[in-house]
Amino acid sequence: MSSLFIGIDSGTQSTKAIVLDLESGQIVAHAHRKYDLIEGLPAGHLEQHPSEWITAVEGCISECVEHLGDRRKDIAGIGVSGQQHGLVVLDKDDQVVRPAKLWCDTSTAPQCEQIAHEFGGQPGCIALAGNAILPGYTIPKLLWLKQNEPQNFAKVTSILLPHDYINFWLSGVKRMEYGDASGTGILDVRQRTWNREICDFVDERVLSMLPPLGSSQEVHGTIRPELVKKWGLNDNVIVSAGGGDNMMGAIGTGNVKPGIITASFGTSGTLYGVADAPVVDGQAEVAAFCDSNDLWLPLVCTMNVTVVTEQVREMFGWTIPQLEAAAAEALPGAEGLLFLPYLNGERTPNLPNGTGVIHGLRPGNMNPRNLARAAMEGATLGLAYGLQRFRELGMNPAEIRLTGGGSQSKAWRQLAADIFNAEVVTLATAEGAALGSAIQAAFALQKRDGKATNIEELTSRLVTLDESTRCRPDPARVALYAEKLEQFSRLTQRLREVEYL
Ligand SMILES: Nc1ncnc2c1ncn2[C@@H]1O[C@H](COP(=O)(O)OP(=O)(O)O)[C@@H](O)[C@H]1O
Numbered sequence: 001m002s003s004l005f006i007g008i009d010s011g012t013q014s015t016k017a018i019v020l021d022l023e024s025g026q027i028v029a030h031a032h033r034k035y036d037l038i039e040g041l042p043a044g045h046l047e048q049h050p051s052e053w054i055t056a057v058e059g060c061i062s063e064c065v066e067h068l069g070d071r072r073k074d075i076a077g078i079g080v081s082g083q084q085h086g087l088v089v090l091d092k093d094d095q096v097v098r099p100a101k102l103w104c105d106t107s108t109a110p111q112c113e114q115i116a117h118e119f120g121g122q123p124g125c126i127a128l129a130g131n132a133i134l135p136g137y138t139i140p141k142l143l144w145l146k147q148n149e150p151q152n153f154a155k156v157t158s159i160l161l162p163h164d165y166i167n168f169w170l171s172g173v174k175r176m177e178y179g180d181a182s183g184t185g186i187l188d189v190r191q192r193t194w195n196r197e198i199c200d201f202v203d204e205r206v207l208s209m210l211p212p213l214g215s216s217q218e219v220h221g222t223i224r225p226e227l228v229k230k231w232g233l234n235d236n237v238i239v240s241a242g243g244g245d246n247m248m249g250a251i252g253t254g255n256v257k258p259g260i261i262t263a264s265f266g267t268s269g270t271l272y273g274v275a276d277a278p279v280v281d282g283q284a285e286v287a288a289f290c291d292s293n294d295l296w297l298p299l300v301c302t303m304n305v306t307v308v309t310e311q312v313r314e315m316f317g318w319t320i321p322q323l324e325a326a327a328a329e330a331l332p333g334a335e336g337l338l339f340l341p342y343l344n345g346e347r348t349p350n351l352p353n354g355t356g357v358i359h360g361l362r363p364g365n366m367n368p369r370n371l372a373r374a375a376m377e378g379a380t381l382g383l384a385y386g387l388q389r390f391r392e393l394g395m396n397p398a399e400i401r402l403t404g405g406g407s408q409s410k411a412w413r414q415l416a417a418d419i420f421n422a423e424v425v426t427l428a429t430a431e432g433a434a435l436g437s438a439i440q441a442a443f444a445l446q447k448r449d450g451k452a453t454n455i456e457e458l459t460s461r462l463v464t465l466d467e468s469t470r471c472r473p474d475p476a477r478v479a480l481y482a483e484k485l486e487q488f489s490r491l492t493q494r495l496r497e498v499e500y501l
Pocket residue numbers: 010011012013014265266267268306307309310320323324403404405406407408409410412
């Protein structure tokens with residue numbers, strides 16, 4: 001009998017679940033559930049009710065165990081990955097006080113400025129905790145709540161991140177681990193301790209709202225008896241610490257030691273690589289996060305990747321294959337179109353009130369295929385802007401591992417290789433974060449039980465590259481996209497001047 005581990009990835013647009021057979025390395029069941037965002041006014045408010053995530057997790061696990069039949073008794077653990085930074089606020093009875101403001105909610109730009117101002121600007125925040133305070137992060141959301149909904153703030157007794165809340169629902173235990181906690185803005189990533197000054201500035205109750213904090217390699221708890229009964233599981237199934245989706249995506253793409261870089265094309269775009277010391281960027285373009293193995297994960301995040309391609313797809317009423325076909329049919333460079341992809345505002349570069357721009361329209365080039373291509377190119381150029389900063393900080397990948405929904409597109413993979421000027425390759429599964437969560441659950445259980453285990457050995461056995469997807473940069477297109485990136489940076493600067501001065 002071999003052990004099975006469930007990996008859950010609670011993403012921004014959907015929840016994905018896989019069941020990993022630890023012995024064979026096969027994925028023996030999978031499920032997914034979609035949901036929407038709550039868009040508030042004025043633009044910038046983006047929220048979800050945590051009950052949506054729970055309904056999706058419950059549905060995904062139910063579907064997987066139904067598919068497994070009697071093999072459900074082999075399930076030994078569950079690991080949960082979640083979109084980073086969202087603020088879940090609970091009252092004294094552990095009821096959710098209001099919907100969670102998400103990583104892509106930019107309504108908290110004024111609160112970021114207030115916090116930064118208190119500590120001598122963003123350099124002061126970086127000195128205290130290793131990171132600037134940016135609208136995506138968690139702590140400005142709590143200050144926003146205090147200032148805008150004081151009645152709700154008064155009810156809050158504890159705060160959790162999205163994956164912590166799912167862990168709490170699964171196990172009844174409240175806890176945070178270093179990786180996801182590093183995206184709050186209040187974790188001093190060098191020491192892995194809460195920064196009291198920033199917490200107290202937001203409110204003197206903040207420290208008391210935080211649950212216990214600990215290693216990302218530990219077992220979080222065991223599945224609640226009601227759920228064990230509902231799903232027909234054994235009663236000792238563990239829940240591992242879990243983590244932010246990028247931290248778990250790192251495990252699921254075999255990115256567990258320095259030297260490997262992953263790019264995720266999900267709702268957001270991210271680029272990250274493990275480091276064995278904190279990487280603190282004085283310009284704050286690379287976030288100084290912790291990973292899910294008690295190391296560090298310097299990361300660049302852009303807010304607009306499949307957000308942009310999905311808008312174009314919906315505008316033309318296309319299926320995903322139709323979107324891909326249109327982008328593949330267009331010429332590289334989209335006949336002069338350049339899409340600044342800042343539909344939801346942006347984090348890198350920091351343009352919380354930014355908007356999208358399509359530049360270069362002429363009578364002959366304004367057609368659906370060029371718009372599809374320009375959307376993919378613009379989203380990828382946004383990440384390439386961040387990759388430049390990665391390279392300046394000494395992380396210069398020859399190969400980038402791609403994960404997330406957009407990485408399933410062949411046309412997108414090739415233009416990513418050309419824009420990044422690096423080989424790109426995907427993994428056997430596009431669900432890197434879900435796979436990473438299942439692997440982490442296996443690792444945490446083996447570690448707890450005192451078995452000889454090693455995350456590097458586990459990932460080298462369980463994570464496989466899909467060599468058939470490898471794309472190599474083409475010199476002519478690399479040159480074309482280098483020019484586009486310069487134009488992209490200049491236009492972004494102009495947008496900043498037009499919208500902000
Ligand atoms: N072949 C494809 N080409 C382009 N986009 C794709 C493809 N397959 C999936 N996607 C997009 O990927 C997105 C979902 O990616 P995912 O990584 O699951 O996001 P998240 O974790 O943020 O919810 C969807 O918007 C979907 O349209």
